[in-house]
Amino acid sequence: MDEFTIICSCEEITLGEIETAIQSGAHTFDDIKRLTRCGMGPCQAKICSSMVRQVISQSLDKPLGKVKLPRMRMPLKLTRIGVLAGKETSSSVISVFGESASKEGVNHEKSI
Ligand code: FES
Structure with a gap:
């Protein structure tokens, strides 16, 4: 994967945009959602949430189980x-x- 890899296909949010959001202080899926619209597409994060959590986990060197789940509606x-x-x-x-x-x-x- 490179920075242009689409992580959220509904909103066309790339890995680079997610990494930028994390560098700007986003530490949860909901933080990234507020900054990028990732997870706000028709699937409501059912497709992208696990990939975003993995990116957060790797970027912050945090176990995946410690990365908060997105707030579901x-x-x-x-x-x-x-x-x-x-x-x-x-x-x-x-x-x-x-x-x-x-x-x-x-x-x-x-x-x-
Ligand atoms: S893939 Fe992210 S909202 Fe659907």
Whole structure:
């Protein structure tokens, strides 16, 4: 990875931007979020939070377990708006991306 590696794909935040935030005094994911918008994209940090915590851990020479988890807000997993509106059930939804892909006729199952 170099400084141009995208860590938060939703907000297009690079490793260099995260390292700059850490050098500016950010020590938690939420600090970095406030400085860079990292974690504020559609996935709400579900994709990037572990990578950012690893960068914090390595940059500050701190064990990963000691790096604070991001503050999570409801819903805690990807949820279709239809489920929230009561028009769909969540039991049939495994992944928002998987379901939307299957509606378009894309088969993600590997043939053996
Ligand atoms: S990848 Fe960072 S908010 Fe989605």
